[in-house]
Amino acid sequence: EIVLTQSPGTLSLSPGERATLSCRASQSVRSSFLAWYQQKPGQAPRLLIYDASSRATGIPDRFSGSGSGTDFTLTVSRLEPEDFAVYYCQQYTSSPWTFGQGTKVEIK
C-alpha cells in the first residue's frame, strides 16, 4: 500500500500570500497518478488537480500542481478568502487508492 504523508499539518497564512503544500509517497507513484482535493466544512471534496499537474475543469489558474515519483506539491499562488480549507492528496496508481491525512490552510 502506498502511504501518502502531507506536510505541514496546518499552514497559517494571510490572503494574498503563496501557499505551498507537500505530499510525499512511500513508493513511486507511477504515471504521476496523483490528485489534489479541496474540502470545506460540510461539503464534499472538490477535485483541483489530477495527473499531478492538470487542473480540473473550472479550477482557477492560481492553483498548480507539480512533482513526480515520490514528491508532489500543490501551490496556490495568491490565497483568496475562499481558499482557506483542508487539502488532500490521493494516489490512484495502485490499489488500494490512498489519501494523505490532509493539510489545513487557515487564516493567520
Add this chain to the structure above:
Amino acid sequence: EVQLVESGGGLVKPGGSLRLSCAASGFTFSDAWMTWVRQAPGKGLEWVGRIKTKTNSGTTDYAAPVKGRFTISRDDSKNTLYLEMNSLKTEDTAMYYCTAALGYWGQGTLVTVSS
C-alpha cells in the same frame, strides 16, 4: 449536469448490515469506474473501494479495513452503484461518498454504528 445521490444511510447496531445506493445521472455510468470514499467525523478521507466497468470485468478492490465485510456492485441498467456493508463496527461510522472519475462526488450519506 452530473449528479450522484447517495441514500440508505442511518443508525445501525454493531454487527448489523446496511446497503447504500448511489443514483447517477448526467454521464455514461456504464463507462465510469466508481468508488466509495468515507470520512469519519472530524477525520480525513478514507478510500473504501472501487468497481471497474463491465468492459474491465467489473473488477472490485477494497481497503484492508473493509475487505471481506463490504461489497461494491453496480447495476448499469439503473445507473446505480451499491455498497453492501456487513458485520458493521463502531469504527465504520462515517459519511459515505460515492465518486466517479475522480472529479464527481455525491453529497454523502451518514452511517452511524452504535448500540
